[in-house]
Amino acid sequence: MSATPPVLALPEASDDLSARLTDGLERVERMIHERARNDDEFITEANLHLAQAGGKRFRPMLTMLIAELGEGVNDAVVAAAAGVELTHLASLYHDDVMDEADLRRGAPSANARYDNSTAILVGDLLFGTASDIIADLGADAVKIQAQTFIRLCSGQIRDDRPCPAGQDPREYYRGVLADKTGALVATAARYGAMYSGSSPELVELATEYGERLGIAFQLADDLIDISSESGETGKTPGTDLREGKRTLPVLNALASTDPADAELQELLGSQLKDPARIDRALELLRAHPGLAAAREETLAMGRDAVEALAPLPASDAKEALIALMEGVVHRVG
Template sequence: MSMTGLTVPFVDADLDARVRARLDEVEQQLSTVVASDFGFVTETARHLIEAGGKRFRPLLVVLAAEFGDHEAPGVAPVAVVLELTHLATLHHDDVMDEAALRRGAPSANARWDNTIAILTGDYLFAKASDRMVDLGLEAVRIQSQTFARLVEGQIRETLGPSDDDDPLDYYLSVLADKTGSLIATSARLGAKLAGAPAEVEAVVTEYGEKVGVAFQLSDDVLDIASDSDQSGKTPGTDLREGVPTLPVLLAQRSRDPADARLRDLLAKPLVDDDEHAEALKLLRAHPAMDQARAIVQQWADDARATLPSLPDIPARDALAGLCDLVVSRTG
């Protein structure tokens, strides 16, 4: 099964057909739920939706629902809510990062301006909240707690580690809050709204957080290793802004005198195009890239290790396949 940027390995034809149908339903709802009486708002709200995306969070909702009643009426709506929440955060992230590209298209802040991008993110949050009310108080509470954790992670990333914090450990904990939390909630609410047993809900939640961190770490590797055609973003965006990601943090640990120039470059925002290109070239050839891939592998392995306690159904195999995919995309 193919999605933008992902080819999901489903070996069961019936599961593949069900997931395709449900994700098509989610896609249709995404476009309609953000419509406004004000045409310009509809245009800005649909901008990233129409640019495509991996739809990783809706996919986890749908796969987790397989452990209960996959036809339950709340499954598609909660997938829509969680994807809208994710899209809203992307609008805000692009403003903070001054990103020019998102999913291969001009970011909202580049196409319009920062104010429009921020307000569009707020609008998407509002639409997600409105949709969530229909899914019950417990689902609303879980979503609210997840959003609070996500924002806390973003604030912690902005503040950066203290002198007493290990930068890599701090970064991984930020990713668990900022990225892993929403992916974990996607799996959790997919299982919950499908009526899956509580023990299944707990396992897929743990799985979701671990595979979510692995997925973000693989994006860190891709941001350095790939061009914009592969990643859909301008390569080295975080590098340009002086925001450390996994390969950068690992390279900064090096005490090899041969790495002195790279460490000097990585110690500051790389606003100069020539310095940015030089840092990218040096980092791509550095052992930190292989070290980063090994860490992605470990997080994916940890996610996979949660799965044996789940019922042995095709959805479990699909979740295992996602672990392989997260690793292989960093190739």
Template structure:
């Protein structure tokens, strides 16, 4: 995959041309962001070359499968709140995307996912051990890049990585007695997804020497937009069309990982909701004991049409609005406009 092709794929997937970078000023900004994405793509390509043949093939596997490059795009966008896209911005964006890629290898092992980005998951190709070690290798490479950018970059990477791990740990252990399951899940999303998107938005300001108050604003924006993003992923995960997700529909729930539509369904007390929730629980237990995952096809199709799924969409829109509100300290202009449209677009991907 060449760099310019990846940039074009990104803008097509998120409809950036029409939905985010609208108007003459924003079009000029889009051209600068896409040029920066070419630099990030070339940097990723170089950093993912390993001397060991197996490490090289495994490390490049999910990169070659594609991806939206949301996090680099945000870093390149917020860099225009400072001096623009510098070499350091491109390097930080590369490191954070490598961190994201590494987390995908680990997530797929822990969730026993069959597919990722439309291809068999890495652990199904090389086994769990190689997939886990590949994720570790990408984290190490990301840390090396950040180390070249100085102590502040190392702190940003370390703090973000800590939150990623804590979020995964909380998801694995699950809520404790007395915890509000919805609030607990939102915190997991903030740690696992929001923290990395926030770090990317923050990195653009930091490494373009933007004002500190903008750094705080875009960090809050990124975390809230990340939560909205993941809530909509929960809805898209129920899609009947694997081409939309690159995964088997309901992958997370089949693996016993609760998602927001299920959690909101579990709060409902009407007979139909209670019955559907019980059938999903029974199906998850049966799959864990070796049953065919297809036994949940019917219940998941019902969940897709249930009011709990629309409530998840509404909740995503609420977090999107909160993300936009965080942008108040930013000056009016194409960057703020594009960030606003980004928050609205990530919470509207099911339409």
């Protein structure tokens, strides 16, 4: 079994809270490895390929933190967190096939390590494993898992297609982000509240915080792909541009009516495959007001997430959730 990923930096968390989070994540990690094992050694290896490649375990940590607002972490909270993380991991197998990716978390992607068919089937298997875990939590959890899966897949489908005629491309993209990323992060938070004995009001509050945090997380990814330098994040800058994805900074630049943006808009409107043209597009985007506007929208979404927590009394867990938001919107990788 791989080592438990370190808890994300939460400077507002007390030593006791950090210790409980670490213990909870270790339990989640053990469950992921136990439930991903199969009698066939190849299937076990493929199931665990991305889990062992690392990752922040952002979603299960959110489940643990939200549980701290209630009665704390228990077996049901751990199971819910493991189910959410396996759902996330499963989606990465499918993402890498769609994106024709070669690397994931610094390791060969599943489709590169094996092949597309295997990667798709392993993703399906992990979705099944996640659902099997969630089913033990009862009918409500199963319903939420199904609804989340519908939104996640709908978001991915729409992300892979152009904005329909007559719709605002930026509004369309915000809806894509809410479904493809916000939905699962919202469910991670919702489960943390549900299975720690929280009130219906707290469950609703936690879900709203999670959805907004998930959108902010994906918006930050948009920024990182443009503003990071090679080697800074382990990712190649401009990956979204190469794949033809129109993220928020790109959409902002395309919406400009300033004649000075003609060169950038020509680059963004073409298939960017030539490294020199990609580098030029990145240079122009980094200096464009559309990037600053996207950054401000990311920060505003983070503030909206924290606003959802306003009715809660002060606590170590609340401060840690605020710190988590700050880490999400200001991260560089």
